[in-house]
Structures are given as C-alpha cells and as structure tokens.
Amino acid sequence: MSEERNVTVLVAVQAPEEEAAAVTVLGAQSQVTVARRLAELTELLAAAEAGAGTVAVVSGDLPGLDRDAVARLRGAGLRVVVVQDAALSAARLAWLGADVVVAGGDAENLVAAVRGDGPDPAAPVVPAPADRGSDRPGAIVAVWGPAGSPGRTTTAIELAAALAGVGAAAPRRTGLLRRSRPVPPPHGSSTVLLADADTYASSVTSRLGLLDDAPGLAAAARAAGQGNLDVVTLAGHSPVVLPGVRVLTGITRASRWPELPASSLDLVFQRCRELAAWTVVDCGPVLEADELLMYDTRAPQRNGATLSALQAADVVVVVGAADPVGLQRLVRGLEDLRDAAVPVPAARVVVVNRVRAAAVGRRAEAQVRDALARYGGVGDAHVVPDDPAGLDAALLAGRVLAECAPASPARAAFEALADRVRELVPAPV
Ligand SMILES: Nc1ncnc2c1ncn2[C@@H]1O[C@H](COP(=O)(O)OP(=O)(O)OP(=O)(O)O)[C@@H](O)[C@H]1O
Ligand SMILES: [Mg+2]
Numbered sequence: 001m002s003e004e005r006n007v008t009v010l011v012a013v014q015a016p017e018e019e020a021a022a023v024t025v026l027g028a029q030s031q032v033t034v035a036r037r038l039a040e041l042t043e044l045l046a047a048a049e050a051g052a053g054t055v056a057v058v059s060g061d062l063p064g065l066d067r068d069a070v071a072r073l074r075g076a077g078l079r080v081v082v083v084q085d086a087a088l089s090a091a092r093l094a095w096l097g098a099d100v101v102v103a104g105g106d107a108e109n110l111v112a113a114v115r116g117d118g119p120d121p122a123a124p125v126v127p128a129p130a131d132r133g134s135d136r137p138g139a140i141v142a143v144w145g146p147a148g149s150p151g152r153t154t155t156a157i158e159l160a161a162a163l164a165g166v167g168a169a170a171p172r173r174t175g176l177l178r179r180s181r182p183v184p185p186p187h188g189s190s191t192v193l194l195a196d197a198d199t200y201a202s203s204v205t206s207r208l209g210l211l212d213d214a215p216g217l218a219a220a221a222r223a224a225g226q227g228n229l230d231v232v233t234l235a236g237h238s239p240v241v242l243p244g245v246r247v248l249t250g251i252t253r254a255s256r257w258p259e260l261p262a263s264s265l266d267l268v269f270q271r272c273r274e275l276a277a278w279t280v281v282d283c284g285p286v287l288e289a290d291e292l293l294m295y296d297t298r299a300p301q302r303n304g305a306t307l308s309a310l311q312a313a314d315v316v317v318v319v320g321a322a323d324p325v326g327l328q329r330l331v332r333g334l335e336d337l338r339d340a341a342v343p344v345p346a347a348r349v350v351v352v353n354r355v356r357a358a359a360v361g362r363r364a365e366a367q368v369r370d371a372l373a374r375y376g377g378v379g380d381a382h383v384v385p386d387d388p389a390g391l392d393a394a395l396l397a398g399r400v401l402a403e404c405a406p407a408s409p410a411r412a413a414f415e416a417l418a419d420r421v422r423e424l425v426p427a428p429v
Helices: 016-027 041-049 067-075 090-096 107-115 152-164 216-225 231-237 254-259 262-275 304-312 324-338 364-376 388-397 409-424
Strands: 007-012 032-037 055-059 079-084 100-103 139-144 192-197 240-242 245-248 278-283 315-321 347-355 382-385
Touching: 007 016, 007 041, 007 107, 016 032, 016 055, 016 107, 032 107, 041 055, 041 067, 055 107, 067 079, 067 090, 067 216, 067 262, 079 090, 079 107, 090 100, 100 107, 139 152, 139 262, 139 304, 152 192, 152 245, 152 278, 152 315, 152 347, 152 409, 192 216, 192 262, 192 304, 216 231, 216 245, 216 254, 216 262, 231 262, 262 278, 262 304, 278 304, 315 324, 315 409, 324 347, 324 364, 347 364, 347 409, 364 382, 382 409, 388 409
Parallel strands: 007 032, 007 055, 055 079, 079 100, 139 278, 139 315, 192 245, 192 278, 315 347, 347 382
Antiparallel strands: 240 245
C-alpha cells in the first residue's frame, strides 16, 4: 500500500449511472475529494488547467477525447484515469496515453487508480502505451539546421533517395504526381519515408513536383491524435513517389502549423518505424519552446513538430551553409541543439553545404573544416560542394539528382552522407 495522499478528482464520465457510481465510490474514500463533475471535455480541460484537480477520471468515449487532450491533462499535472467502455477497443484506449485504464464498474480498481496505488494485476486493466523506443524496427533521421536556407530540404530529399538506393535510371510512380511512370523499386533497396515537418516553409511537395494536395503528415497526425493510426492508415497517407520512397507531405500554409502537434507526431514517428526502414524528417529551423505558452498547456507549440522529430531521432543531420554567416549560425545552432527544450540524445552528423571558394576563400573545404573545428568543436564535418547546375536542374524538373544529374558532385556527397548514416544506425530491417 502506498502512503495516503490528498487527491482531488475531476470526473467527466459519460454514462449517468457510471458517473453516479464513480462519484459515490470515490466520495466515500478518505482523503479523496470529488471536486467537480464535468459534462464536456472543454470544461474538464478548463478545470484541469485552472488547477482544480490532481486526478481526472474520464470516459474513454468522451466526445473529443484524444491523445492531445490526454497530454494536456497530464501537462496540467493530472493523473489521467480512463474508464473503459466495453465497446471501445483496448488498442484505442492504449493509444490515448492515459496513466491507467480501468474497466467500467470496477470500483476497487477505480479507487486504486485514483489513489495511484497501481492496478490489481488480476484486473482487466489496459496498460498505458510503452514509451517511445520500445519497438524500433525502423530508424528516424531528423534533418535540422539553423535559419537562412542552408539546404535542409535538399539534404533530406537527397538523403532519402540515397538511402532508398534510387538509381540514375530510376523513374517514378503514382498518384500525387503530375508526371507518373510506374516502375518497381530497385531490388534490395530499403524503404524510406520522407516526412516534411517544417512548420515555417514546407517545400518537399513542390521540390518533388507533387500536387499541392492534402498534407499527408497532418492527416497522419490527426489519425494518431484520435487513436486510429495503424500502419495501413499511415501508408495511405504516404504515397510512393520514387522507387522505395514514400512521402508524408507538409502543411500547405505556414498558418496550419497547429495541425502538427508534438503529442500526435510522437505517435506518427513511432508508426513510421513500422512502415519504413528509414524515416527522414525535414525539420523547421527554430528550436525554442515558447515558455509563456508552456504554462498554457492547451496551446500547441509552433516548433513542436521539429522538437518531436529531434527527440525521436536516432541520427540528427545538422546542416549549415558554407559561408561566413552560415558557419557562424551553424556553430550557434549546435549550441542551441544541446540546450533544446527536449532531450536530443541522437548522434549528430554535421553537414556543411554549398562549399565554394567564392564564399570562404581558396582551399574552401580546408577553410570550412578549420573554422568548424576551431569554433564549433566539430572535427568530422561532412562537406557537400556547391553544385548550382545539378540542384537547379533538379529544382526545375521536380526530380532528385539521381534522376536528372546523376554525375553531380553534390549527389556523390549525399550518397556518402547516406553511408555515414548507415554506419551510425545499421540498416534496421
Ligand atoms: N549543394 C548545393 N549546391 C547548389 N545549390 C544548392 C545546394 N544545396 C541547396 N541548394 C539550393 O539552395 C536553395 C535552398 O535549399 P533548401 O530549400 O534545401 O534549403 P532549406 O534549408 O530547406 O531552406 P528553407 O529555409 O526554405 O526550408 C535551393 O534553391 C537549393 O536548390
Ligand atoms: Mg526547407
């Protein structure tokens, strides 16, 4: 038995007889107070955020209850006890991310759950989902870099193509495309999922010549928030656009960023590991969590998508531009990454992009390596040459370098980057 604590309960249970039973049972316990009975999720959230309770007892089928709502309740400091209706699937309840799920009508376990005594192992209780990392067939590579367009999207796209083994002659496939020429993926290649999580200036859609359609990543996030994101659904939102490469397209307008909440994306990235050997995420440039908003647990965070990807990542590719301003931002960016609002435990690969003598002087590569070693403590930067001919051709055609400029020096550098990523995280499947 745990020590007795004062517990204040907010009850938002749908069925009137179940609500009455819960209130009666809980009200009879010492040091348990039923503070409020609430009919709707919005009232529950408001009460929770006003500090009116320490535990929420909530029906699994309360309208609007999703993973994000449970995360908000927990963010407001409440234990979340979900009362399970027999008609709801255990999987959906587990996806909600509650602290504990108790079968409706099971008074004994309800009391134990509210007190935080832990469930009776014999009881029909659905465990909350395991933390990220318990089941990782695929790897996540977050491509991040400071502001100033250093080449995050270019790196993410080319890295995805290289990891998938897209060859020079590889034509592309499917529905979202303006130009489609169906062909199977190269033999022996890995499946790669390219996700556009830039909430400031998403560009994967136009860079790959895709139709500006419904954003796949937002649709996947929505499904995840509702507890409905299985691998089949995720695959439905991520069409194959190159042999072996699926794409979760980004938001079509920057103002749609609230459609990519971190609590849902955490689940999306977890599912991505089941769908693809590699998930490459194009992140936005800004890392701050808005501290004022952190007190308002209802407010989504603008940079939540980037932080979610960085936290989930097995490898973080940090991209900086090879000019005096870009290198300075890169050094500061590496510091920012160390101090990010979430832990980012992944291995880092620093990429310096568009290396050219015109911007840093003679022996450009050596200059860049020197500067990074001296000011950023980075001794093993990966260098990508400036290649306007190759990248402009790719931009114009909406293709990757392997398709339209196979001999490009930048392509060779991105292929070498893929090798380096493979060394850090051996091929997962
Ligand atoms: N190695 C390179 N050589 C020549 N041009 C490049 C190279 N890498 C990227 N570019 C070009 O630089 C521009 C910016 O690249 P990109 O869109 O990848 O940057 P970003 O960091 O994603 O920018 P944003 O801030 O818009 O997200 C693009 O026009 C791209 O084609
Ligand atoms: Mg970009």
